[in-house]
Amino acid sequence: MTALLCTARRYSDHMHGESADCLSLTYDDRFLRRKVLTCESGEQILVDLSQTTSLNHGGTLVLDDGREVEIQAAPxxxxxxxxxxxxxxxxxxxxxxxxxxxxxxxxxxxxxxxxxxxxxxxxxxxxxxxxxxxxxxxxxxxxxxxxxxx
Known part of the structure; x- marks a missing residue:
């Protein structure tokens, strides 16, 4: 198992810069507050939002180091x-x-x-x-x- 490299504490409905990685999640999986997720690159991140949030297709999780991870709706x-x-x-x-x-x-x-x-x-x-x-x-x-x- 890959070590957790970063935590996402913020969510935005749109990208602010270039995407550093991507998370492909089903509709049910896009409704969360705290969970470890694996990006397309294989990097694992800890999503730790202040409240349960519906992540929309095209939205972004902002990592502690400033990188943005794009959210995509999975088939x-x-x-x-x-x-x-x-x-x-x-x-x-x-x-x-x-x-x-x-x-x-x-x-x-x-x-x-x-x-x-x-x-x-x-x-x-x-x-x-x-x-x-x-x-x-x-x-x-x-x-x-x-x-x-x-």
Whole structure:
């Protein structure tokens, strides 16, 4: 195991300089406060943020030595959802507080057999894909939202 060389105590939604390294993380793995992570170079860093934070694709962790490590959304198992009336389908997904990546002709959600069955019953086409996941953030600028206590 490689020794920890640096600690990241700050996060920014964008790069300020050139990236020194990269972390490729799934959506669930991008929600953290304190954890040892391995960069693409093999270097391990200790992420030690003051509060649990949602790291966004394209964001950066700032290391104690000033270097910046870029955050990338890693490919993961998802459901691609399409339908003639995609707006109605998006409403049903949102009504269940399911994280959703909204695109012009499709929606991407995490694999969930209950939501999949519901979507098929209301006329959506659903297929499994393996792609990076960048769902919409919270409407009130809080990133991820859970429940109604915004």
């Amino acid at each position: 993961e198992a998802l459901l691609e959802v399409s339908a003639p009336d995609l707006t109605r389908i998006a409403w049903h997904i949102g009504n269940r507080h399911t994280p959703c990546q909204i695109e012009k002709d499709r929606l991407l959600i995490q694999v969930d057999h209950v939501i999949r069955d519901m979507l098929l019953k209301i006329g959506a086409t659903v297929r499994e894909v393996h792609e990076p996941f960048n769902p919409e953030g919270g409407a009130y600028g809080h990133g991820r939202t859970h429940g109604h206590a915004h």
